[in-house]
Amino acid sequence: MMNVIFMGTPEFAVPTLKKLYEDGYEIKLVVTQPDKPSGRGKKLKKSEVKEAAEELNLPVFQPDIVKKQENIDILKSYAPDVIVVVAYGQLLSKDILTIPKYGCINVHASLLPELRGAAPLNWAIINGDTKTGVTTMQMDVGLDTGDMLLKSEVEIDENMTVGELHDILMHKGADLLIETLNKLEKNEIVPQRQDDLLSNYAPMFNNENRKIDWGLTAKNIHDLIRGLSPWPTAYFTMDDKIVKVFKSSYTNDNPDYEPGCVIKASDEGIFVKAKDGIVILKEIQMPGKNKMTVEAYLRGNKFPEKIVF
Structure with a gap:
C-alpha cells in the first residue's frame, strides 16, 4: 500500500480522504487551509477536511503558503509515495510536485480538458451541459493542465442543481482516485496529454x-x-x-x-x-x-x- 499525503479543504474532498483511510492507505499527513474567521462573531472555523482528519485521528498541517521552503521540507520528511490533491486551494510548486514517486494526483471535477479552473461544477450546469464527471490527473505546474489518468462520467438532467451534482461527484471522485492509485501501482495506466484547444476556463463568481x-x-x-x-x-x-x-x-x-x-x-x-x-x-x-x-x-x-x- 502506498504512503499518502492528502491535500484538500472543502466538503468535496472529504469522501476521498475517508475512502483512502477505509481502504487501508497509510495517510502520513493531511494538509489543509488554515482556519478562517467565520460568521458574525468571526470565530475561527476549521475546514471540512480538518474536521474529518481529526475524527480519523490523522495528523493535520495547515501552512499559510505551502510552497515556502520550510513547508516543502516538512512534506519531504514524510517521504510519501504519492500526494493526493482534492480542491486544496493553493497552487503547488515544482519542488512539491516532484517529491513523491508517483507524483501528485489531483481529482478534478470535470471531464478534462473541459472546464479547467476553480468552478467547473457550476459552469457545467450554467453552460447547459448534459454530462460532466471527474478526472484524475497527474499534476504539473499549470492550472489543471497535467496528463489525464482516468475519467468517470455523470449525466446532468435539466433540473439538477450544482448542489446535487456536487454530492454525486464527490463520491465518484473518491472511487475514481482509489481505482487510479491501484492501477498506477500495477503500471496499468497510460497518461494522456490534454488538448489545450479543447479547454475552457471555469472562473470564480462575482x-x-x-x-x-x-x-x-x-x-x-x-x-x-x-x-x-x-x-x-x-x-x-x-x-x-x-x-x-x-x-x-x-x-x-x-x-x-x-x-x-x-x-x-x-x-x-x-x-x-x-x-x-x-x-x-x-x-x-x-x-x-x-x-x-x-x-x-x-x-x-x-x-x-x-x-x-
Whole structure:
C-alpha cells in the first residue's frame, strides 16, 4: 500500500480522504487551509477536511503558503509515495510536485480538458451541459493542465442543481482516485496529454456573473439559477435590493411582454418574461428574509405584478 499525503479543504474532498483511510492507505499527513474567521462573531472555523482528519485521528498541517521552503521540507520528511490533491486551494510548486514517486494526483471535477479552473461544477450546469464527471490527473505546474489518468462520467438532467451534482461527484471522485492509485501501482495506466484547444476556463463568481440578465433565453436563465444553487446563488434586483433565486423552471411560451416583466405571481411561482419564454421562480430569498418557496412567501405577502426587473 502506498504512503499518502492528502491535500484538500472543502466538503468535496472529504469522501476521498475517508475512502483512502477505509481502504487501508497509510495517510502520513493531511494538509489543509488554515482556519478562517467565520460568521458574525468571526470565530475561527476549521475546514471540512480538518474536521474529518481529526475524527480519523490523522495528523493535520495547515501552512499559510505551502510552497515556502520550510513547508516543502516538512512534506519531504514524510517521504510519501504519492500526494493526493482534492480542491486544496493553493497552487503547488515544482519542488512539491516532484517529491513523491508517483507524483501528485489531483481529482478534478470535470471531464478534462473541459472546464479547467476553480468552478467547473457550476459552469457545467450554467453552460447547459448534459454530462460532466471527474478526472484524475497527474499534476504539473499549470492550472489543471497535467496528463489525464482516468475519467468517470455523470449525466446532468435539466433540473439538477450544482448542489446535487456536487454530492454525486464527490463520491465518484473518491472511487475514481482509489481505482487510479491501484492501477498506477500495477503500471496499468497510460497518461494522456490534454488538448489545450479543447479547454475552457471555469472562473470564480462575482456580483456581475451571478446577476440574472432577463434578456437571455429562458433556458439560459434557468441554467444559471440551478448552476448557482444553493451557492453562491443567482439574483436579481428589485427596488435596488437583492432577491436571491434558488429554484426555477421555464416554458417556451412567448407572450408579448418585455424581458424582465413580472407576468403574474401565484402558488406555482413568479412568472417572469425572458427573451424567448417565461422563467418561473419557485424558491427565493427576499431581502432580510429566509429562503422560502414562492407559495410560502405569498401566504403573507404580495408580489408586485407587471413591474419590470
